[in-house]
Amino acid sequence: MSVHLPPLPPVGGETTGPNVADVIAREHRELLALAEQLAAGGADAARGRTLAQVVVAAVSRHLSAEEQYVYPAVRAVVFDGDDLVEREITEDRAMLEALRLLEAAPEDERAERAADVLRRLRRHADAAAAELMPLLVRMASVEDLIRLGNRVETAKEAAPTRPHPGTPATPPWNKVVDPAVAIVDKVRDVVGRRTTYPKDL
Template sequence: MTTSVPLPPLPPVGGETTGPNVVDVITREHHELRELCAELTAEGTDAARRRTLAQVVVASVSRHLSAEEQYLYPAVRATVPDGGDLADRELLEDRALLESLRLLDGAKQEELVDRAADVLTRLDRHDEAMARELMPLLLQLASVEDLIRLGNRFELAEEAAPTRPHPSMPVTPPWNKVVDPAVALIDKVRDVVGRRTTYPRDL
């Protein structure tokens, strides 16, 4: 039996809710993020590309975690038995991952590989927890339409999310949905001024 996730309906496209579901979106992004980290830590990556890859990893993971905090974890709390405990556990792990990203963002060139390796280790744990536990539970307990609606909101939230790690920011609604976009504006101005690369497509 599925449980309705408390989200307002999105306008239908072609008479029905369309788009990738949140599980597919997160699974795809986890794969892409791990590939970026793998290249960042690879022995043959030259120094200039390593620095640019570090910028993209920091920005991409920061956006991803912000979207998870805004939409995925509230859905887990509302849908999954003991979902609150699962969400709280993952939020603690995400704080540690954001701190690891902060250290990577400020790392000297000779520190990049070690800092990136720590990010990759934490990202692997994050991905495993999602793939083995949270995602299967959501697929089982939430409706297909709700999962697609969550996927839509997840992708929209990422576009308005911070591009730098902010471990001390609020991690639960409603405050994160207010604070994250405001902080993101500042981050994006800094990105433009510093000519920082923040998307994999720009590598």
């Protein structure tokens, strides 16, 4: 069954790149490592604050990209995909609220808030690994999986860097609202000298 996406220009005569399951699995490993580091504590106040900023930004970008491309693909090709996606969107909204609380937490509450984010992130990653990704890989073509991987990577760069639990979680509105909100987020990041990428830690 095909996933309905606009075509990407081929590279070398074929669509190339990692498939979406590999992209998502890699991101989940990276996000879990960051969240585990933050939840473990032990860093000085400035380092802990910066690490929290990066966790919040990285997870916010990741959820936005999944909601724009992965979840619609699951809805399109997986039996009972609507139910699976609605469950994940509900969990994503709770995760965004947890991220909001983490970013606002004073230093003495940061570890507790980070532990909550880590717990939610583990559930999110486990659901993807055990259910969503295997079903999607089974039902979508190899080319569609690669195209979805490319879309997810691209969407992250135009995604919000702060949690916005109240914004739309489904297309077409999230594909309009998220990039617009992201512009404001990125201006605030620059003005506030906020660190948002793991490579800048």
